[in-house]
Amino acid sequence: xxxxxxxxxxxxxxxxxxxxxxxxxxxxxxxxxxxxxxxxxxxxxxxxxxxxxxxxxxxxxxxxxxxxxxxxxxxxxxxxxxxxxxxxxxxxxxxxxxxxxxxxxxxxxxxxxxxxxxxxxxxxxxxxxxxxxxxxxxxxxxxxxxxxxxxxxxxxxxxxxxxxxxxxxxxxxxxxxxxxxxxxxxxxxxxxxxxxxxxxxxxxxxxxxxxxxxxxxxxxxxxxxxxxxxxxxxxxxxxxxxxxxxxxxxxxxxxxxxxxxxxxxxxxxxxxxxxxxxxxxxxxxxxxxxxxxxxxxxxxxxxxxxxxxxxxxxxxxxxxxxxxxxxxxxxxxxxxxxxxxxxxxxxxxxxxxxxxxxxxxxxxxxxxxxxxxxxxxxxxxxxxxxxxxxxxxxxxxxxxxxxxxxxxxxxxxxxxxxxxxxxxxxxxxxxxxxxxxxxxxxxxxxxxxxxxxxxxxxxxxxxxxxxxxxxxxxxxxxxxxxxxxxxxxxxxxxxxxxxxxxxxxxxxxxxxxxxxxxxxxxxxxxx
Ligand code: G4P
Numbered sequence: 001x002x003x004x005x006x007x008x009x010x011x012x013x014x015x016x017x018x019x020x021x022x023x024x025x026x027x028x029x030x031x032x033x034x035x036x037x038x039x040x041x042x043x044x045x046x047x048x049x050x051x052x053x054x055x056x057x058x059x060x061x062x063x064x065x066x067x068x069x070x071x072x073x074x075x076x077x078x079x080x081x082x083x084x085x086x087x088x089x090x091x092x093x094x095x096x097x098x099x100x101x102x103x104x105x106x107x108x109x110x111x112x113x114x115x116x117x118x119x120x121x122x123x124x125x126x127x128x129x130x131x132x133x134x135x136x137x138x139x140x141x142x143x144x145x146x147x148x149x150x151x152x153x154x155x156x157x158x159x160x161x162x163x164x165x166x167x168x169x170x171x172x173x174x175x176x177x178x179x180x181x182x183x184x185x186x187x188x189x190x191x192x193x194x195x196x197x198x199x200x201x202x203x204x205x206x207x208x209x210x211x212x213x214x215x216x217x218x219x220x221x222x223x224x225x226x227x228x229x230x231x232x233x234x235x236x237x238x239x240x241x242x243x244x245x246x247x248x249x250x251x252x253x254x255x256x257x258x259x260x261x262x263x264x265x266x267x268x269x270x271x272x273x274x275x276x277x278x279x280x281x282x283x284x285x286x287x288x289x290x291x292x293x294x295x296x297x298x299x300x301x302x303x304x305x306x307x308x309x310x311x312x313x314x315x316x317x318x319x320x321x322x323x324x325x326x327x328x329x330x331x332x333x334x335x336x337x338x339x340x341x342x343x344x345x346x347x348x349x350x351x352x353x354x355x356x357x358x359x360x361x362x363x364x365x366x367x368x369x370x371x372x373x374x375x376x377x378x379x380x381x382x383x384x385x386x387x388x389x390x391x392x393x394x395x396x397x398x399x400x401x402x403x404x405x406x407x408x409x410x411x412x413x414x415x416x417x418x419x420x421x422x423x424x425x426x427x428x429x430x431x432x433x434x435x436x437x438x439x440x441x442x443x444x445x446x447x448x449x450x451x452x453x454x455x456x457x458x459x460x461x462x463x464x465x466x467x468x469x470x471x472x473x474x475x476x477x478x479x480x481x482x483x484x485x486x487x488x489x490x491x492x493x494x495x496x497x498x499x500x501x502x503x504x505x506x507x508x509x510x511x512x513x514x515x516x517x518x519x520x521x522x523x524x525x526x527x
Contacts, residue, residue, distance in 0.1 A: 019089060113274070118145060167252070188212075401439070
C-alpha cells in the first residue's frame with residue numbers, strides 16, 4: 001500500500017461533507033444555499049444564486065425546454081470550502097421540475113438538510129424527499145426557517161415532524177420570541193445566546209451565559225420572553241429526547257436548528273454544528289462488499305445523466321459520485337457494464353453555472369463526465385476491477401400516460417427513443433398485459449414534457465400522450481397472479497424487466513387489492 005496516497009485519502013475524506021437540501025418550494029432553499037456559499041467565499045455577492053434562479057433561461061445554454069419555461073431541469077452541484085472543510089451541496093430542484101432525477105440525486109448525498117418554513121410546517125414535497133432519505137437511513141438535519149415571521153410554536157413543529165414524518169427531534173437551539181417579537185436564539189449546546197439588534201435584525205450579538213436561567217437573558221429580552229424561555233426549556237429538558245449522536249447518524253433523530261436564512265440569522269451556527277455532526281463520505285454497497293472511501297482504487301457510479309447541456313454539441317454529462325480512491329484527470333478506468341477501459345479526460349466540476357475542468361477529486365465529490373452516449377444511470381466505474389455498485393432504486397411513479405406515435409412509419413425511431421430515454425431514466429415504461437399498450441410513468445409532470453420534447457427534437461418523432469387516471473404503482477411479487485383481479489379502477493402491466501406492476505386509480509382500489517390478495521407482496525419500488 002502506498003503510504004502517501006493512503007494518508008492523503010484519509011485527510012481528504014475527513015474534510016468532506018456531501019449533502020442535499022430538501023424542502024418544499026418557497027421554504028427558502030435558494031436563500032439558504034446562497035448564505036452558505038457566501039460564508040465559504042464561493043460567491044461574493046448576495047443575490048447571485050437568486051439571480052441565477054431567476055435568469056437561468058437568459059444565460060443558460062442548456063435544454064430548450066428550460067429556456068421556454070425559465071426553470072432549471074438540472075440538479076447541479078455546488079462546492080465550497082469552509083473552516084477546513086470541503087462541502088458539496090447537491091441541488092434538488094423543486095416546483096414543476098421535480099422529477100425522478102431529484103430522487104436519484106439524493107442517493108449521492110451522505111446526509112440531508114431538511115428546510116422547513118416555520119409557518120407552513122411539513123409540506124408535500126418535503127414529505128416525499130424525506131422518505132427517500134429516510135429509506136437510506138442517512139442523517140437528516142432540520143433547519144426551521146423564517147423565524148422573523150409569525151409561525152407555529154416550536155413544540156407544535158416537533159410534534160408535526162413526528163406525526164407526519166415519523167422522526168423524533170432534538171432542538172439544538174431554541175427561539176426567544178418569534179416573528180416581530182423575535183429577539184434571538186438560545187444555543188442549548190454551547191449555552192450562549194445569539195441576540196438580534198436593530199429594527200431590521202441586522203446585527204447579531206453573541207453572549208455566553210450560564211444556562212437559560214441566566215439574568216443576562218432577562219436583561220436583554222425582558223421578563224415575558226425570559227420566563228417563556230425558562231418554561232419551555234424546562235419542559236424540553238424533562239420531556240424532550242436527549243442528544244444522541246448514534247440515533248442522529250442512523251436517521252432516527254433529527255437535530256433542529258431555528259433561524260432565518262434571509263436575515264442570516266442562525267445560519268453560521270447551523271453550518272458549524274452541521275459540519276461537526278454530519279458524516280464524512282460513507283461507503284457504498286457493491287458486489288465486492290462495501291467499498292470504503294479510503295480504499296485506494298478509484299471507484300464511482302453514475303447517478304444522473306443530463307442531456308444536451310450544450311445543444312450545439314449535443315453533449316450529455318454523466319454525473320459521477322466518487323466512492324473511493326483519488327480521481328486524476330486523464331486516468332483510465334473500467335466501465336464495468338460495457339466491459340472496457342475508458343479514459344476520463346474532460347471531467348467537470350460544477351459551481352452554479354460555471355463548469356470548470358478539474359485535475360483531481362476525492363470521495364464525496366461529484367464530477368461531470370462528458371458522455372458520448374456510453375453511460376447509463378447506475379453505471380459503475382472502477383480502477384482495475386469489476387466492482388459493481390448496487391443498482392439505483394426505481395421510484396414509484398405517480399403520473400401515467402398512454403403513449404402512441406403519430407406517424408406509424410416512424411416506429412423504429414420511436415422505439416429507439418423510448419429505449420434510450422428509459423435507460424437514461426427520463427421516464428419509466430410499462431406495457432399493458434392485455435393490449436400491449438405502452439404506458440409511461442413519471443413522478444413529475446415535467447418528465448412528460450421533457451420526453452415529448454426530446455422525442456421530437458432528438459429522434460424526429462411526434463408522439464401523443466393521453467393522461468391516465470392512475471396514481472399509484474405497486475410491484476407485485478407472487479407465484480401466481482390473477483389478472484382478473486386487477487380490472488376495477490386498476491390495470492395490470494409489466495415493467496421493462498417483465499415484473500408485474502398494478503396501477504391503481506386511488507388508494508381505496510389499492511387497499512382492496514392488497515386485502516383481496518393476501519399471498520401477494522405489493523412493493524413501492526421494483527424488486
Ligand atoms: P426556494 O428556493 O425554497 O423556492 O425559496 P427562496 O430561497 O427563493 O425563498 C422564497 C421566498 O422566501 C423569498 O421571497 C425569500 O426572500 C423568502 N425568504 C427566505 N428566507 C426567509 C426568511 O428567513 N424570512 C423571511 N421572511 N423570508 C425568507 P420572495 O418574496 O419570493 O423573493 P424576494 O422578493 O425576497 O427575492
